[in-house]
Each structure stands twice: as C-alpha cells, then as structure tokens.
Amino acid sequence: MRTDSKSWRDPVLVATVAPLAIVMLLFFVIPLVMTAVLSFQTTQFYRLSWTWDLKIWTEVFSKPHYWTIMARTVAMALVCVVICVLIAFPAAYALATRLRAYNAQIQILIIFAFLTDAVLKTFGWILVLDKSGVANWLLAHLGLGPEALNLLFTPTGTMIGMVYGLVVYPLFTIYLSLARIDRDLVLAAYDSGASRLRAFFEVTLPLSRPGLYCGAVLVFVLSLGAFLEPKVLGGGTAPLASELIRQSFETRVNWPLGAALTLVLIVIGALSLALSAAVLLRGSRRAAR
Amino acid sequence: MISERLKDRFVDILLVGAMALLILFFYVPIVTLVVFSFTDSRVLTFPIEGFSLEWYGELFRKPDFLPAVANSAIVAAISMVFATVLGSAGAVAWIRYRFRLQNAFRAISFLPLLFPQLLLGVVMLLWFSVLGNWLGFSTGLATVIIGHVVYITPFALVIVAVQVYGFDETLEDAARDAGASGWEVFREITFPLLWPGILSAATFAFLLSWGNFYVSYSLAGTARTLPIFVYSGIAVGSSPIYPALATLNFIPALVLVFLADFLRRRALKRQKLATA
Numbered sequence: 001m002r003t004d005s006k007s008w009r010d011p012v013l014v015a016t017v018a019p020l021a022i023v024m025l026l027f028f029v030i031p032l033v034m035t036a037v038l039s040f041q042t043t044q045f046y047r048l049s050w051t052w053d054l055k056i057w058t059e060v061f062s063k064p065h066y067w068t069i070m071a072r073t074v075a076m077a078l079v080c081v082v083i084c085v086l087i088a089f090p091a092a093y094a095l096a097t098r099l100r101a102y103n104a105q106i107q108i109l110i111i112f113a114f115l116t117d118a119v120l121k122t123f124g125w126i127l128v129l130d131k132s133g134v135a136n137w138l139l140a141h142l143g144l145g146p147e148a149l150n151l152l153f154t155p156t157g158t159m160i161g162m163v164y165g166l167v168v169y170p171l172f173t174i175y176l177s178l179a180r181i182d183r184d185l186v187l188a189a190y191d192s193g194a195s196r197l198r199a200f201f202e203v204t205l206p207l208s209r210p211g212l213y214c215g216a217v218l219v220f221v222l223s224l225g226a227f228l229e230p231k232v233l234g235g236g237t238a239p240l241a242s243e244l245i246r247q248s249f250e251t252r253v254n255w256p257l258g259a260a261l262t263l264v265l266i267v268i269g270a271l272s273l274a275l276s277a278a279v280l281l282r283g284s285r286r287a288a289r
Numbered sequence: 290m291i292s293e294r295l296k297d298r299f300v301d302i303l304l305v306g307a308m309a310l311l312i313l314f315f316y317v318p319i320v321t322l323v324v325f326s327f328t329d330s331r332v333l334t335f336p337i338e339g340f341s342l343e344w345y346g347e348l349f350r351k352p353d354f355l356p357a358v359a360n361s362a363i364v365a366a367i368s369m370v371f372a373t374v375l376g377s378a379g380a381v382a383w384i385r386y387r388f389r390l391q392n393a394f395r396a397i398s399f400l401p402l403l404f405p406q407l408l409l410g411v412v413m414l415l416w417f418s419v420l421g422n423w424l425g426f427s428t429g430l431a432t433v434i435i436g437h438v439v440y441i442t443p444f445a446l447v448i449v450a451v452q453v454y455g456f457d458e459t460l461e462d463a464a465r466d467a468g469a470s471g472w473e474v475f476r477e478i479t480f481p482l483l484w485p486g487i488l489s490a491a492t493f494a495f496l497l498s499w500g501n502f503y504v505s506y507s508l509a510g511t512a513r514t515l516p517i518f519v520y521s522g523i524a525v526g527s528s529p530i531y532p533a534l535a536t537l538n539f540i541p542a543l544v545l546v547f548l549a550d551f552l553r554r555r556a557l558k559r560q561k562l563a564t565a
Contacts, residue, residue: 265408
C-alpha cells in the first residue's frame with residue numbers, strides 16, 4: 001500500500017480529517033475531560049455546585065461497598081473473557097480452515113444476529129432461561145435433570161447474556177489473524193516432521209496471538225459496562241458497576257459521584273489495555289529476534 | 290494409518306460442530322422470540338399451546354409503539370449518513386495519508402469502539418447537561434443522533450479501511466495519466482472501487498443505530514426509540530406483544546443485510562470484470 005505524505009495546508013487532508021476530528025473532539029474528548037472535572041464538584045439539594053474539592057473521591061475510596069461491586073465487575077469480565085475465547089477459538093479456526101466455502105453465508109448469519117436489537121435479544125433470553133422456558137423444557141425432554149434449573153435471575157444468567165453479546169468480537173479478531181497465517185509455514189512444520197498437534201501449538205497458535213489478545217481485551221473492556229444483562233437476566237441480585245453508576249445518576253441524582261465511578265471504570269479498562277499492549281509488543285519483539 | 294485418518298475426521302467434526310453450535314447459540318433467543326410471537330396464550334411458557342396471530346392483531350389495535358418506530362427510523366437514517374461519510378473520509382486518511390498528528394487522529398477516531406456503550410453515553414450525557422445548562426437546551430433526539438454518530442463512526446471507519454487497504458492505486462495513476470482531473474479520478478475510479486466497503490459500512494451503521502439501546506437510553510431525555518420502548522415495557526413485566534414486535538423488527542434488518550450483501554457482491558463482480 002502506497003501512502004501519500006500530506007501537509008495540513010492541503011485542502012484534501014483538511015476535508016477528510018477535520019470533520020471527524022472535530023466531532024470526536026467536541027463529543028468524545030471534551031466530554032471525557034468534563035467527566036474528570038465534574039468528579040471534583042459536589043451536589044447540594046440535588047443540584048450541582050461548582051466547588052473544587054475532593055469530597056467525592058474521599059467518599060469513593062472510603063466505601064468498601066463500591067469496591068466490592070467493582071471487584072465483582074472485574075471478576076465477571078475476566079470469566080466472560082475466558083469463556084468467550086474458549087468458544088470463539090475453535091469456531092474461528094473452523095471458519096478459517098474447514099469452512100472456507102461457506103464463509104460468506106456464515107458471516108451473514110453472524111452479522112445479522114449481532115446487529116439485532118440487544119434489548120429484544122435479552123428479552124428472548126428471558127423466555128429461554130425462565131423456569132417454564134425453552135431451556136428447562138429441553139433439559140427435561142432430553143432426560144437431563146428432572147428438577148427445573150433456575151438460571152434466570154442468577155449470575156449464570158448474567159454471564160450467558162454477556163457471553164452472547166460479546167463472543168462475536170474475538171470470533172472475528174481470531175478469524176482475521178488465523179486467515180492471515182501463511183499456509184506454507186504450517187506445511188513446512190509438517191515437512192520437518194512435526195505432528196499436527198505440535199504444528200498447531202508451535203506455529204498456528206503463536207501466530208494467532210494478536211487476534212487472540214485483541215479479542216480478549218475487547219471483551220474485557222466492553223463487559224465492564226454490561227448493564228442490560230445483570231439487570232434483566234441477573235434480576236439485579238448481583239449488581240455490577242453499571243448499575244452503581246445508573247443509581248448515582250438516576251436515584252441519587254449525584255452527578256459528581258456518577259462521574260467519579262465512571263472514571264474508575266475507565267481507568268480499569270485503560271490499564272488493562274495498556275497492559276495487554278505491552279505484553280503483545282514484547283511478544284512480537286521476541287518473535288522478531 | 291486408518292486410525293490417523295479417523296482422528297483427522299474426528300477433529301474436523303469437532304471443529305465444524307463448534308461453529309454450528311455457536312450459530313445455534315446466536316439464534317436461540319431470536320428463534321424463541323419468533324416462536325413465542327405466534328402463541329395463543331397470555332402466559333409465555335414453553336412449549337406454546339397453540340398457534341395464533343392474536344398478538345400481531347393486538348399490537349396494531351394499540352399502536353403506541355409507532356412513534357418510537359418513527360423516532361428510531363429518523364435517528365438511524367441521519368446517523369447512518371453522518372457515520373458513513375465521516376468514517377469513509379477518516380478511513381482514507383487512516384490508511385493512505387501520512388500527516389502530522391496522525392496518531393492523535395487515529396486514537397480519537399478509534400477509541401469510542403473500545404468504550405463500553407453505557408460509559409460513552411454517560412460521559413456524553415454529562416457534557417450535554419452542562420452544555421444544556423449554559424445554552425438552554427435539553428437532551429432529545431438530536432443528542433441521541435450525536436451519540437450514535439460518535440459510537441458508530443469507528444465501526445464504519447474500520448469497515449471502509451479494509452476496503453481502502455486492498456485498493457489498487459495504479460488504477461488512479463492510469464486515469465491521471467489519461468488526463469483525468471482530481472475530481473474525475475475520485476468520481477470515476479476511487480469512489481466506485483470503495484463503494485462495496487461504503488455500502489457495508491452504511492448497512493452496519495443503520496442497523497447499529499436502529500438497535501442501539503445504551504447510548505439512546507443515556508441521551509434520549511424524554512424521547513423514545515424502539516429499544517427504549519421495549520426496555521421500559523419488559524421492565525414492567527413480559528407481555529406477549531413483545532415477541533410479535535420483535536419478529537416484525539427482524540424483517541427490515543433481514544432485508545437490509547441480504548440486500549447489502551447482494552449489492553456488494555454485484556459491485557465486486559463488476560470490479561473483477563473491469564480489471565480483468
């Protein structure tokens with residue numbers, strides 16, 4: 001791919017870059033800064049008052065209640081990452097190596113499911129997981145477990161919903177990195193006497209690592225903000241960080257608190273992004289040597 | 290030898306089975322909704338007792354969801370246009386140009402994709418509220434559209450960027466050598482070659498906006514889009530009209546996804562013919 005060096009005096013560059021940059025600055029970067037600013041204000045009688053102090057942050061750091069919920073959110077996110085990757089890898093591998101002929105059809109099926117209204121899909125899961133729902137009917141008719149499983153309004157229900165919503169991301173990132181692997185490398189491994197299993201673990205798996213990491217990180221950061229699933233499928237029994245943030249805005253009308261909790265979550269996400277970028281960079285440097 | 294071949298066969302079945310199970314998983318709630326939309330009972334238990342179209346009738350006897358549909362359509366159409374245009378222009382700048390502050394541009398145009406939607410919505414809500422206080426407006430459909438554009442543009446950008454990446458720039462050079470002006474090169478060569486990607490991006494953008502809940506929920510104020518309508522409905526209690534509403538909601542998405550794929554393939558085929 002050839003690239004053109006452009007100066008900011010070139011109107012073509014300004015026309016392609018400026019509109020998007022302005023939109024993102026005005027409605028993404030400035031709001032982020034504003035969130036940070038707001039977390040140093042306070043509320044009086046449900047109204048924001050512009051007083052610079054650390055009251056909200058001392059409250060956030062002194063209440064273990066918030067941190068239990070944050071810890072639960074991170075734990076759920078980590079479990080979600082593991083399950084998503086375990087489900088997505090074999091499927092992506094099949095898509096890249098065994099199902100080439102049906103790639104287009106399978107991608108359309110997946111994209112359609114992905115683009116369908118999340119609220120409706122969550123409602124669909126209620127009908128599936130309910131005591132008198134599809135899952136229990138199926139289990140009973142397969143002769144598995146005479147007692148009805150109670151999945152709705154449990155953390156398991158939440159997790160099913162979260163995995164359902166996010167497994168698409170690692171599926172595509174892993175598929176993309178598997179599809180890019182040079183087939184000759186795998187064949188070379190066979191030629192030099194490696195078994196199929198060994199070739200997989202020493203050639204394919206390391207080469208698919210970028211997609212694996214990207215998918216895992218995407219699932220992690222996106223699941224930090226899961227809201228519908230814990231509320232609708234989890235029944236609010238084990239609230240996650242998103243619920244805490246919603247309450248501080250809607251029930252308590254304490255915006256600085258909501259802003260501070262949002263920032264905590266963003267920092268957790270940003271740290272995990274930075275960490276995985278560092279690991280990935282070190283890995284590729286080692287591979288280059 | 291035979292056992293080796295048997296083992297390979299076994300691995301094949303396992304892998305293909307994993308993909309099949311995943312697709313099944315994706316369609317469990319969707320198919321369930323469609324099945325339940327034809328129930329004749331008021332309680333939603335499985336298996337459904339009998340087939341009826343009662344709830345579709347009920348839905349249209351009390352069409353209080355229609356304003357929400359209209360709002361969703363307006364928001365999705367406008368967001369689609371902005372996200373696709375901004376994303377396409379951004380994709381060209383991402384891949385084909387080198388300029389000062391490029392990395393900063395890349396960061397701010399991609400980061401919303403890494404944000405949980407709820408946080409994106411909340412952060413923008415704070416900003417719009419402060420701004421609204423100063424300038425005297427409140428959140429509504431306009432702020433929802435802005436929120437959708439911020440959320441969806443990175444998706445459009447990535448999709449078009451893939452198309453830009455596979456772009457054959459010698460075609461542009463040839464046109465230029467043949468005496469075409471900059472605008473003619475863009476209109477006759479660049480744009481048609483990028484069209485399949487732009488089309489996919491537009492479809493994605495429309496449907497992401499149409500089905501978006503989180504960003505709308507934060508930024509809609511008192512306005513209601515379809516997902517918000519359904520959310521406030523199921524928060525009160527499940528009613529048999531929602532599966533019917535859901536099934537109707539799948540139809541435009543289905544049509545759009547297949548139409549876009551058909552158009553994309555046709556464009557690709559034409560390109561192959563043109564370059565061959």
